[in-house]
């Protein structure tokens with residue numbers, strides 16, 4: 001029986017966590033409904049026991065949790081604008097699926113669940129950096145769904161004794177992030193477009209900023225959270241990011257150098273539900289997990305562009 005379950009294992013973050021676990025010799029089961037995950041992301045993960053199925057179906061959750069000790073729950077329908085266009089699908093894929101998974105995890109005797117929470121929970125509050133003591137203020141269906149799941153996780157620790165930890169990711173990027181959907185993360189879109197000589201579009205004036213976090217930092221944070229003493233993590237949530245931010249305009253300039261694109265960006269209207277600035281205080285993760293981001297933004301972006309070049 002595999003020790004670890006990774007949900008969303010055919011997606012960007014799930015596949016990256018599964019790969020790190022397999023590389024250190026651990027046994028892993030992966031589950032994915034392949035709605036946004038891709039079968040080709042499973043290449044290189046052949047040792048993983050892969051289950052195709054939807055966590056909105058409780059019987060899939062029961063099968064996925066069987067014999068497992070630790071879960072990394074990355075499956076979701078990511079994207080703020082997707083949730084604005086279709087709130088119900090986001091709710092089913094995020095909230096229903098997470099509740100089903102927690103119920104199945106408890107029934108199967110799983111010890112710990114790490115959850116991919118989101119910085120979107122902070123909403124448009126002006127305080128920077130965002131710290132975990134702030135009251136959440138979600139402004140989009142996606143943010144509401146991600147935050148609701150945090151509460152379910154904390155509740156399952158409190159009420160049922162399942163160890164859970166919510167890791168609030170801040171704009172993760174890196175290899176395997178899908179650039180092809182209208183809902184893809186901005187850096188995936190920009191890298192692949194600019195490498196192809198196509199003009200990227202910046203929504204708004206480009207002065208919005210993000211704490212863009214390279215994938216290896218997020219994987220490392222998850223592995224640390226799985227090993228941390230229960231008193232440091234169980235029932236808690238914490239930011240997982242870099243503690244630095246950069247604007248889209250600045251990022252575009254760096255990408256010009258890395259991709260060889262020499263045009264200008266197109267500017268379009270600000271996206272509904274967008275927030276202006278995002279920056280994490282990462283002191284809680286440092287104290288609780290011994291987390292330290294090891295790959296900075298520019299090195300992460302360089303590695304990411306190199307990876308998208310291999311797709312071209």
Ligand code: UD2
Pocket residue numbers: 078079080117118119120121169170171172183184185186187189201202203204208210248271274275277278
């Ligand atoms: C949110 C969350 C993030 C994660 C993600 C999942 C915040 C601050 N961040 O990311 O933690 O959960 O959702 O999807 O809530 N943009 C362009 N051109 C494009 C695409 C995007 O200018 O072609 C802009 C977009 O308007 C936004 C920024 O780039 O200002 C980042 O957009 P995104 O969709 O990559 O991520 P975001 O911040 O909604």
